[in-house]
Amino acid sequence: MKIHEYQARQIFRDYGIPVPDAALCYTVGEVEKAAREINHMVVVKAQVLAGGRGKAGGVKLARTAEDAVTAAKQILGMNIKGLTVTKVLVTEAVDIAKEFYVGLINDRNLKCITLMVSAEGGVEIEEVAKDNPEKIIKFSINPLTGLLDYQARNIALEMFGNIKLAKTAASIFIKLYKLYIETDATLAEINPLVLTNKNEILAIDGKMNFDDNALFRQPKILAMREPDEEEVQEIAAHDKGLSYIKLDGNIGCMVNGAGLAMATMDMIKLYGGSPANFLDIGGSSNPQKVIDAMNILLSDKNVKAVMINIFGGITRCDDVAKGLIRALEFIITDVPIVVRLSGTNAEEGLALLKKTGLPTVSSMSEAAKKAIELSKR
Amino acid sequence: MSILVNKDTKLVVQGITGRDGKFHTAKMLTYGTNVVAGVSPGKEGDGIDGVPVFNTVAHAVKATGANTSIIFVPAAAAADAILEASEAGISLVIAISEGVPIQDMIRITPILKLNGTLLIGPNCPGLITPGESLVGILPSTIFKKGNIGFISRSGTLTYEVVNLLSLNNFGQTTCVGIGGDPVAGLYFIDLLERFENDPETIAVVLIGEIGGDAEEKAAQYIAEKMTKPVVAFIAGQTAPPGKRMGHAGAIISSGSGTAAEKIAAFNKAGVPVAKEPSEIPVLLRQKLDGKI
Numbered sequence: 001m002k003i004h005e006y007q008a009r010q011i012f013r014d015y016g017i018p019v020p021d022a023a024l025c026y027t028v029g030e031v032e033k034a035a036r037e038i039n040h041m042v043v044v045k046a047q048v049l050a051g052g053r054g055k056a057g058g059v060k061l062a063r064t065a066e067d068a069v070t071a072a073k074q075i076l077g078m079n080i081k082g083l084t085v086t087k088v089l090v091t092e093a094v095d096i097a098k099e100f101y102v103g104l105i106n107d108r109n110l111k112c113i114t115l116m117v118s119a120e121g122g123v124e125i126e127e128v129a130k131d132n133p134e135k136i137i138k139f140s141i142n143p144l145t146g147l148l149d150y151q152a153r154n155i156a157l158e159m160f161g162n163i164k165l166a167k168t169a170a171s172i173f174i175k176l177y178k179l180y181i182e183t184d185a186t187l188a189e190i191n192p193l194v195l196t197n198k199n200e201i202l203a204i205d206g207k208m209n210f211d212d213n214a215l216f217r218q219p220k221i222l223a224m225r226e227p228d229e230e231e232v233q234e235i236a237a238h239d240k241g242l243s244y245i246k247l248d249g250n251i252g253c254m255v256n257g258a259g260l261a262m263a264t265m266d267m268i269k270l271y272g273g274s275p276a277n278f279l280d281i282g283g284s285s286n287p288q289k290v291i292d293a294m295n296i297l298l299s300d301k302n303v304k305a306v307m308i309n310i311f312g313g314i315t316r317c318d319d320v321a322k323g324l325i326r327a328l329e330f331i332i333t334d335v336p337i338v339v340r341l342s343g344t345n346a347e348e349g350l351a352l353l354k355k356t357g358l359p360t361v362s363s364m365s366e367a368a369k370k371a372i373e374l375s376k377r
Numbered sequence: 378m379s380i381l382v383n384k385d386t387k388l389v390v391q392g393i394t395g396r397d398g399k400f401h402t403a404k405m406l407t408y409g410t411n412v413v414a415g416v417s418p419g420k421e422g423d424g425i426d427g428v429p430v431f432n433t434v435a436h437a438v439k440a441t442g443a444n445t446s447i448i449f450v451p452a453a454a455a456a457d458a459i460l461e462a463s464e465a466g467i468s469l470v471i472a473i474s475e476g477v478p479i480q481d482m483i484r485i486t487p488i489l490k491l492n493g494t495l496l497i498g499p500n501c502p503g504l505i506t507p508g509e510s511l512v513g514i515l516p517s518t519i520f521k522k523g524n525i526g527f528i529s530r531s532g533t534l535t536y537e538v539v540n541l542l543s544l545n546n547f548g549q550t551t552c553v554g555i556g557g558d559p560v561a562g563l564y565f566i567d568l569l570e571r572f573e574n575d576p577e578t579i580a581v582v583l584i585g586e587i588g589g590d591a592e593e594k595a596a597q598y599i600a601e602k603m604t605k606p607v608v609a610f611i612a613g614q615t616a617p618p619g620k621r622m623g624h625a626g627a628i629i630s631s632g633s634g635t636a637a638e639k640i641a642a643f644n645k646a647g648v649p650v651a652k653e654p655s656e657i658p659v660l661l662r663q664k665l666d667g668k669i
Contacts, residue, residue, distance in 0.1 A: 108589045113483060213479065259530065
């Protein structure tokens with residue numbers, strides 16, 4: 001789960017990380033008011049769940065309240081990577097002496113949390129990693145001890161080269177680690193962490209992602225969720241025990257298991273078609289799930305054919321067939337459907353489906369070819 | 378021979394009184410797995426299908442000599458159950474539970490290492506040594522005893538491919554589902570090493586998917602350390618970036634973890650990558666005959 005910058009800043013603030021004052025604004029009028037109150041140079045920043053906001057023109061410096069109004073008019077309503085900007089953050093612009101990067105991530109290979117810092121702040125860390133990997137310091141944190149004071153201090157000293165500043169920065173690293181653990185984060189970035197001309201250290205921009213598997217014990221984080229239109233659909237499917245992701249193609253797929261669902265999409269593409277979605281119905285053959293899955297698939301008006309791909313393991317193919325027959329009693333559609341059943345009780349399942357007149361096949365590749373053919377009719 | 382589980386496996390089922398635990402215990406018993414005990418705090422007694430149930434893993438180990446555990450407890454309690462098994466002296470833990478928080482797994486990893494406990498999963502279908510022991514939820518009928526080692530991040534895709542292998546007379550030494558989570562126990566390299574050292578295994582099939590760089594690391598390991606042929610398949614070539622494709626670990630983030638990168642790494646390591654599952658037995662035959 002992702003959150004906005006303004007939400008990440010609030011979490012930082014709750015944990016005592018210094019963050020400049022800011023106002024969240026939904027209208028040009030609110031921006032003007034906020035800029036006048038700050039009475040100093042401000043930055044107007046689009047709040048959307050996408051990276052590269054600056055490059056897209058979603059972050060603007062404004063010297064006066066009038067400039068802030070102009071900036072707000074440009075940014076509010078603008079489209080960044082397919083997302084419409086509905087709110088902006090107005091913050092006091094600080095006099096920056098130097099920008100740094102500080103981030104925590106989960107390291108899948110080392111099975112620990114890694115602290116990454118760089119004196120090359122303000123740009124995307126992936127670019128630094130690609131062009132100047134030597135400019136990033138990575139430190140694997142022992143899960144048994146957590147990030148220790150001396151470790152944070154020594155790393156900060158390498159970054160700042162000044163023990164007084166290093167001590168201040170180290171306390172920020174420790175706070176960031178604490179909030180990372182306590183919120184079940186999968187990413188916590190301060191970029192940039194700036195040193196001002198007055199020798200203050202401030203977190204100017206923040207990004208946080210969270211572990212979906214841990215949301216059950218993170219009610220405060222869950223309450224921050226602001227899903228976009230696509231995510232609303234994905235969350236609704238998830239609540240029904242389905243895993244659904246919309247794509248751009250025209251062949252709807254319904255599959256049991258995530259790996260097989262991905263392989264099904266790939267196969268449609270391999271044979272010259274284009275998948276309309278990823279849809280994993282999981283291990284159950286509950287008719288309701290099949291009905292829900294069909295409803296979601298067919299709500300996508302681009303879908304010209306549906307490929308159902310089931311490999312029965314613990315899930316029995318005859319149960320899936322019964323579910324599908326029930327589902328088709330409720331759903332009236334002229335979108336052609338091809339069914340592939342294989343594995344446990346496949347023959348029984350195929351026999352049941354014969355009565356429905358649906359085309360059935362026994363291999364994945366046949367199903368993909370058939371679905372593509374049907375989609376072109 | 379085989380790896381990790383065999384006729385000597387003495388299995389304890391944690392969460393045996395739950396719906397899934399009960400169902401799969403019956404399946405494993407039918408297959409011939411030596412299920413010696415179950416654990417369910419507060420439900421100690423005669424048990425399920427003749428398997429005695431204990432309140433603690435330590436009691437189960439003491440009474441039955443169990444050396445392997447399979448975990449069916451809910452995700453929120455899974456890390457705790459894994460640690461309980463580890464502290465009780467279980468040497469191999471298979472965690473089936475889906476949805477375990479990542480930081481729970483990170484926290485217990487060093488403790489498992491200290492105790493010398495091996496873990497498979499979580500969010501995995503388990504493993505099987507055909508004809509000897511099934512420890513998991515895999516549909517046993519599709520497996521066949523033979524000489525191919527099998528490692529996969531997926532569940533049903535594993536069944537799809539194993540079925541094709543068996544139909545083409547490629548039986549298996551051991552098939553391991555390592556699970557779809559980003560932070561998990563034994564992974565590709567750990568298992569490739571075991572298959573390389575298993576005299577009965579003559580080749581390995583590896584099924585990867587988008588997310589992370591474990592496939593790239595495996596490719597490097599194969600190129601440097603393996604003498605046995607490996608054939609691979611990667612799911613998710615059409616997956617969009619930034620979306621979790623069902624499995625928590627199957628996500629392309631910041632442009633890395635793509636199928637294209639993984640396929641390129643395998644090709645570079647001399648590992649043929651199948652375009653679709655049905656091509657796997659074909660490539661395996663060609664590789665074993667020295668034709669590719």
